[in-house]
Each structure stands twice: as structure tokens, then as C-alpha cells.
Amino acid sequence: MPSELATTRAGTPRINTDELxxxxxxxxxxxxxxxxxxxxxxYDGVPRVLHGTGGIALNKRIGDACVGLASDHTEPGVALHHNGREIVGPRDGPNNALLTYACVGNAVHVISGPCEGRIGLVTGKHGGVNHVLVDFPSEVLRRLRIGDRMQVHSVGPGMRLTDHPDIDVFNASPALIRRWGLVERDGKLHVPVxxxxxxxxxxxxxxxxxxWRGDYDIQLADRQTRERYRLGSLRFGDMVAIMHADARRGPLFRSGFVTIGVVVHGDSTVSGHGPGVTPLMSGSLNSIRPMHAPQANLAEIFDVRRAVPPRARPTLIEATSRRPRRGDPAAIAHEKPDRDRHEPLRR
Known part of the structure; x- marks a missing residue:
């Protein structure tokens, strides 16, 4: 697994390394x-029993498709939470610290259990449940146990792009900035997504x-928008650009701004939810220019594995929807109109 000392790509923007x-x-x-x-x-009104958040996703990792799964808010790899309670400050203070300080690209060391000594990679944060998500090789995922302890080597809070003071960076490690393929050109930062x-x-x-503490979700219920922006092909670990969004003081709509983030969890059937994005940087479109790069995925950026080719997939709701049978009450809207009903009675 790559370390924080990974080789810097040519043209990578300077950061305040000595201050971190x-x-x-x-x-x-x-x-x-x-x-x-x-x-x-x-959001279609249908109740479903599905896998949700937490635990170990044994067969889903960064680089895999996150749309169309028979699950809800799937967290790829491992979900971390600090279960200890503090006697000073907020009772959940230790987990707040874990959620705040862990940054995408940080190294994670297993410190208990059969996989002690193995190293993983922070891939994102999931708000609400307040989990830090970590990727490991598949053979490690199969041997890990619920409750195994892990230590994150946190570096990233306080990081600045020294030549781009108008761009705010959050939840990103120096290793990610070095390996991402960022390009400085014409006074702007060109970001692969x-x-x-x-x-x-x-x-x-x-x-x-x-x-700094989580993500916000891409709603996929509107098929026309999903197809126009190819959102059915989203994968865990994809770097995406949210256009006209400003996350510097919390996510909101703002014309002329862009927020770059990473897809951290899977789609949802619940209204208002969908694949989650942990923000990584935000600024005006005069400072940040997204550039299309199909391999801009954490799995490829950190040479973890090959990401699956992006392919549009239907949502779970679309894949499981059933055309009502003729005679069912719900079938009325799907039946062809009865012409006689709309013609005047004949004598």
C-alpha cells in the first residue's frame, strides 16, 4: 500500500508540507x-430488506460500481468507528476526532487481530453514521474481524495549496495531492475527475x-438527469466535480463555484439519498477547472487495483420495478385507454 512518502508527480501544486x-x-x-x-x-413506496452501513463489505472495494447494488448506502471495504466514550468534553469526542482527522489517502495500520500489521488506505468519510472508510486487499478483508482495532496515521488537516490561496482543501492527504495528477496551467488548477x-x-x-465530517449524496431518481451526466456509471472511489457547489463553510449551491470530491458509499432507494461524496476541495471556476479522466479513481490513483470500466447501470428501483399485470388495481395507468369510454354514447 502506498505511503505518505509516495513519489510526487510532475507539475503537482506545492503544499505547506513543513507546517503539517x-x-x-x-x-x-x-x-x-x-x-x-x-x-x-x-422513494417508489416499496419496502425492501437490504444490507446497509457498517461492518466489512467483503466483495465491494474502491474501483467497483456503486449503482444498481442490492443494498443501501454500502460502504466499501471496512467501516471504522471509535466506540470509546470520553469523560471530558462530548461523550463522542474520540469518534469526532477520528472522523475529523482521518484524510483520504492516509495509511491505516491494523493493530489487533489476525491481520495485525497489515496496512490499508482511508477512502472517505460517511456522515450520519460517522464512519471512516478504509480499503484493504480482498484477502485481508476476508480475515478481518468486527471489533479489530486500527490506527490511522493522520496528516492533512491544515494543508494549503500555497500557490492557490483561494482554493480550500479538506479531507485530503498530501499523498493524494501528490498522486492525483493535478495540473497547474494558466493560473488555474486542472483537476482530473x-x-x-x-x-x-x-x-x-x-x-x-x-x-470535514462526512459526505453529501447524489440523488439518482431523475432518470433524464442521470443519463445526461452518466451518473449510472459511478464507482466507489471516483473523483467527481459538483458544479455550482461551494463546500468551504459546508455544502451549498453557489453559482460559479465547484466542489471536487470522492464517491464514498453506494446508492440508496431512500428519498433524498444516493451515492455519497466526501468533499476534497472547493473554489471558484476561475481557480479550479475539472478535466475528464476516466481513470480518476482512488483505486488507480494509488495503484491499488484496476477500476472496473465505467458502465451505466440502472438503479435498484428501476431494476426491480415490475410492470403491473392486467387486472391489478395498479395496472390502470399502464393499460391502453379504452376507446369506447371516450366516445359519446351511440343510439
């Missing part, structure tokens, strides 16, 4: 938490006053 502090924060592999009801009610996302489809996560 590296610190250790810990967490445990979080057990999934069931709700009072086993069902999730989709796989997709452009219109701010109007962003949902759950709006209203937060910080971009």
Missing part, C-alpha cells in the same frame, strides 16, 4: 446497526456547517 502535523487516531471495525424496522421504504455532477441533484448532507 502527523498524528495517530484509532477506531474499531464497526458492527452494522439494525433499525427498529427491517424495511427501508424506497470522472464525472460532472449538477448541484441541483445533491441531497442528504446539505445544511451542515462543515465539510
Amino acid at each position: 502535523v502527523a498524528a495517530a487516531v484509532t477506531g474499531q471495525i464497526a458492527h452494522p446497526v439494525g433499525r427498529a424496522s427491517a424495511y427501508r421504504i424506497g 470522472t464525472h460532472l455532477v449538477p448541484a441541483r441533484v445533491m441531497g442528504s448532507g446539505l445544511g451542515k456547517n462543515t465539510a
Whole structure:
């Protein structure tokens, strides 16, 4: 797994390396938490029983498709949470620190259990459940256990792009900045992304006053928008540009701005939810220019594995929708109109 000392790509913007502090924060592999009801009610009104957040996703990693899965908010790889309680400050202070300080691209060391000594990669943060997401090789994922402890080598908070003071950076490690393929040209920072996302489809996560603790979601319910922007081909770990969005003080709509982030969790059937994006940088379109790069995925950026080719997939709701049978009450809207009903009675 690449370290924070990874080779810098030519043309990478300068950062304030000498000012940064590296610190250790810990967490445990979080057990999934069931709700009072086993069902999730989709925006189509259908109840479904699906895998949700937490635990270890044994067969989903960065580079895999995140749309069309028979699951809800799937977190690829490992979900970390600090379960300890503090006697000073907020009771959830330790997990707040883990969620704040861990940055995408940080190294994660397993410090207990059968995989002790193995190293993973922070791939994002999931707000609400407040998990830090970590990728490991598949053979490690199969041997990890719920409750295994991990230590994140956190470096990234306080990072600045020294030649671009009008661009705010958050949740990103120096290793990510060095390996991403960022290009400085004509006074602007050109950023490789796989997709452009219109701010109007962003949902759950709006209203937060910080971009440092989580993500916000891309709604995929509108098929026309999804197809126009190729959002059905999103993958875990894709770098995306949310157009006309400003996350500097928390995510919001703002014309002329752009927020660059990474896709961290899978699609959802629940209204207002969808693939989650952890913001990484934000600024005006005069400072940041997204550039299309199909391989702008964490799996490729960190040479972890080959990402699957981007391919449009239907959402779970579309894939499981059933055309009502003739005679069912719900079939009325799908039947051809009865011409006699709309013609005047004949004598």
C-alpha cells in the first residue's frame, strides 16, 4: 500500500508540507446497526430488506460500481468507528476526532487481530453514521474481524495549496495531492475527475456547517438527469466535480463555484439519498477547472487495483420495478385507454 512518502508527480501544486502535523487516531471495525424496522421504504413506496452501513463489505472495494447494488448506502471495504466514550468534553469526542482527522489517502495500520500489521488506505468519510472508510486487499478483508482495532496515521488537516490561496482543501492527504495528477496551467488548477455532477441533484448532507465530517449524496431518481451526466456509471472511489457547489463553510449551491470530491458509499432507494461524496476541495471556476479522466479513481490513483470500466447501470428501483399485470388495481395507468369510454354514447 502506498505511503505518505509516495513519489510526487510532475507539475503537482506545492503544499505547506513543513507546517503539517502527523498524528495517530484509532477506531474499531464497526458492527452494522439494525433499525427498529427491517424495511427501508424506497422513494417508489416499496419496502425492501437490504444490507446497509457498517461492518466489512467483503466483495465491494474502491474501483467497483456503486449503482444498481442490492443494498443501501454500502460502504466499501471496512467501516471504522471509535466506540470509546470520553469523560471530558462530548461523550463522542474520540469518534469526532477520528472522523475529523482521518484524510483520504492516509495509511491505516491494523493493530489487533489476525491481520495485525497489515496496512490499508482511508477512502472517505460517511456522515450520519460517522464512519471512516478504509480499503484493504480482498484477502485481508476476508480475515478481518468486527471489533479489530486500527490506527490511522493522520496528516492533512491544515494543508494549503500555497500557490492557490483561494482554493480550500479538506479531507485530503498530501499523498493524494501528490498522486492525483493535478495540473497547474494558466493560473488555474486542472483537476482530473470522472464525472460532472449538477448541484441541483445533491441531497442528504446539505445544511451542515462543515465539510470535514462526512459526505453529501447524489440523488439518482431523475432518470433524464442521470443519463445526461452518466451518473449510472459511478464507482466507489471516483473523483467527481459538483458544479455550482461551494463546500468551504459546508455544502451549498453557489453559482460559479465547484466542489471536487470522492464517491464514498453506494446508492440508496431512500428519498433524498444516493451515492455519497466526501468533499476534497472547493473554489471558484476561475481557480479550479475539472478535466475528464476516466481513470480518476482512488483505486488507480494509488495503484491499488484496476477500476472496473465505467458502465451505466440502472438503479435498484428501476431494476426491480415490475410492470403491473392486467387486472391489478395498479395496472390502470399502464393499460391502453379504452376507446369506447371516450366516445359519446351511440343510439
